[in-house]
Amino acid sequence: MESLGNFIDGEWTPAASGRTLEVINPATREVIALVPDSGPADVDRAVGAARRAFDLDGWPQTSARERGRVLFRLAEYVRRNEKRLAEIETTNNGKPLAEAMGDVSDAGFCFEYYGGLATKIRGDVLTVPDNAMALALKEPMGVAGMIVPWNYPLMMAVQKVAAALAAGCTSVLKPASQTPLSVIELARGFEECGVPRGVINVVNGGGRTVGMPMVTHPGVDKIAFTGSSEVGKLIMREAAATVKRVSLELGGKSPNIFFADADFEQAVEGALFGVFVNQGEVCSAGSRVLVQRSIYKTLLDAMVEKAKKIKVGPGLLPDTKMGPLVSQDQYDKVLSYVEAGRKEAKLALGGGRPKGLPKGAERGFFVEPTIFYDVDNSATIAREEIFGPVMAVIPFDKEEDAVRIANDTPYGLAAAVWTRDIFKAIRTVKSLRAGIVWVNHMQPAPVEAPWGGYKQSGFGRELGPHGLDEYLEVKHVYINLDERPIGWYK
Secondary structure, rough: OOOOOOOEEEEEEOOOOOOOEEEEEEOOOEEEEEOOOOHHHHHHHHHHHHHHHHHHHOOOOOOOHHHHHHHHHHHHHHHOOHHHHHHHHHHHHHOOOHHHHHHHHHHHHHHHHHHHHHHOOOEEEEOOOOOOOEEOOOOEEHHHHHHHOOHHHHHHHHHHHHHHHOOOEEEEOOOOOOOOHHHHHHHOHHHOOOOOOOOOOEEOOOOOEEEEEEEHOOOOOOOEOOHHHHHHHHHHHHHHOOOOEEEEEEEOOOOEOOOOOOOOHHHHHHHHHHHHHHHHHOOOOOEEEEHHHHHHHHHHHHHHHHHOOOOOOOOOOOOEEEEEOOHHHHHHHHHHHHHHHHHHHHHEEOOOOOOOOOOOOOOOOOOEEEEEEOOOOOHHHHHHHOOOOOEEEEOOOOOOHHHHHHHOOOOOOOOOEEEEOHHHHHHHHHHOOOOOOEEOOOOOOOOOEEEEEEEEOOEEEEEEHHHOOEEEEEEEEEEEEEOOOOOOOO
């Protein structure tokens, strides 16, 4: 078991209070590390370092090419340490190693993508009526506070940090208290990759003791948060006091819509992958499976039979397809929704702990793939984000019924449409109120394309050029080209 520190101003340091938090392996409940249980004093120190690096040390004035080179070196660091980072991610988060390897690979490419984009920041020359020139310049926003969730610990951190670095911002990053280890491992490489002191700071701790002091700190210019809608609303309220820029990627209850003409084998795979990947701990999980009535029973039966074969176990075992949930709190929450579902709908599969877990994993936070059917869209399991391996299957008759049910939610993060009719697909895509819509696929999130939601799923975007814009301010510069006096007093 390691005792790890915060990374502040280029140095590893304990919490000012000396307190620590235990980090566990969710597959075994074993304590695997201790990290600082930080507080406002640690946040203040980290913000001070980031402020100095931005205001005095010249990071925003570093050439775009040099910022790009730093990002390319970070990409290479991730690739060199891919296996170790993935193993740490799996041990700390629980997800299958193959999924963690994919996450780490995406993190490496994300650094590389924004390394290339750093030299592509540009403004505009605007036509104005006077003998003058108007410019719209894009400049770094300042110090960014970043609050990262526990379901994709490394990837979500890199999405924020890479864009901020490319823009010329400095940052204070708070990993989730449950899953800080892969971010700490990444931070070991910052100095080697040429990240100047204070440009990226990592502060470990809880939401109340670290996250909220970041949100309210007057030295922080922007907050980027990924997490629940409830916490997102609180951040909006608290950030208003200092008029911070805020971007929020929040919860979802995504509809996965299957029309009768969908490719059947693709549909079965897409439905199961959409909700059971990453143990269902996915903000965009396709947990509401809407099936046209003419194929309803056939598709349901096929999903149940295939879901029975999903291997549940510790993520480091090579045949594991679904690992444990991240914590006791999450385990209890998911099981409470399963109990609610038993009262609201019919249970086709799962609902409890899997049998036959390997030795050492008997106490892990494992939940079987769970499928409820004949679910009404007003049911709790269809309205609220469960963040676990629980599918709600809902029948529909016509295209307009599917759209109505899909949009009948306070969320609007993602949706998917399965059909071989291109006209129907485009009609449905245009009618869905969601920030991401997939056609004949579920869950791809390429670095090159924007990610974010409508409605109570948040605002702002990560990834792609839009993700870079979240860390840039626009400055209007007006240049008078007329040498004569203005003459306003005449």
